[in-house]
Amino acid sequence: MNIGEASGRSGLPAKTIRYYEDIGLIRPDRSDNGYRDYSSDDVHKLRFLHRSRSLGFSVDECRQLLALYEDKSRASADVKEIATSKLTEIDRKIRELTELRRTLEHLVHACHGNERPDCPILEELSEG
Amino acid sequence: MNIGEASGRSGLPAKTIRYYEDIGLIRPDRSDNGYRDYSSDDVHKLRFLHRSRSLGFSVDECRQLLALYEDKSRASADVKEIATSKLTEIDRKIRELTELRRTLEHLVHACHGNERPDCPILEELSEG
């Protein structure tokens, strides 16, 4: 099938699919007219990539996951390790954002938000 | 003072300070030798930028905040609006990450993480 259909079936934009080919993630056949020709297995991998990306894995992590996926003799521990370290990373991000949120909410709360120029937010940014 | 000292006092790398000048955020004087020459007011603004950035504001939002900071007749409501919309955005990010975290944790929990090849994580990525 052409890239448009592969895009429709995988949920990935055609641009992204071409990009994934550029960086060596997936290599479809070519038809005689030069068009990319995707098999249903290719689409399967594209969906795998789509899902992995949306779960927060970097493209490089997706590359590892895909390699493990294709390696029928892999140990599940190898996959779990990647996922676990991703989980730790997500936890860290959530903590950082929560801390940031607290500070910002404190500032927003302190600011009158009226027509007068005095503003605790700017004061804090200026002095903090 | 030279850029090195401004860097030390503001906490921003010299590279970043030059970049901020490139994009028109802050324009220091120049000494006769062509070196940038920062006033203590400049350093104040650099610290303002540093703090705003670390609070999650984009460079463009920082530009707005800095303009408001320098406009002595601004209304605090204008600042509050920027901060509030940032807060909303942060909330959204936290929600997304939390959702993602839940899914990922579920997967990690389901995976044995042993030497055998069967792996619920890959299965889910493949089918989800």
Place this chain on the structure above:
DNA sequence: CTTGACCTTCCAGCGACGGGAAGGTTCATA
């Protein structure tokens, strides 16, 4: 007089695409 720590400009790259130009292919319709 040299060394080393500064400073300058410019150019390139990161991640993960997206936009758009310029052109080839295919298919349906007038």
Place this chain on the structure above:
DNA sequence: TATGAACCTTCCCGTCGCTGGAAGGTCAAG
């Protein structure tokens, strides 16, 4: 059969917020 739309191709540039490095100028100390 012509033509126009809807595909497809490659290529290059732009995004955001820096960061690294090369090539070279300046300055203070020994």
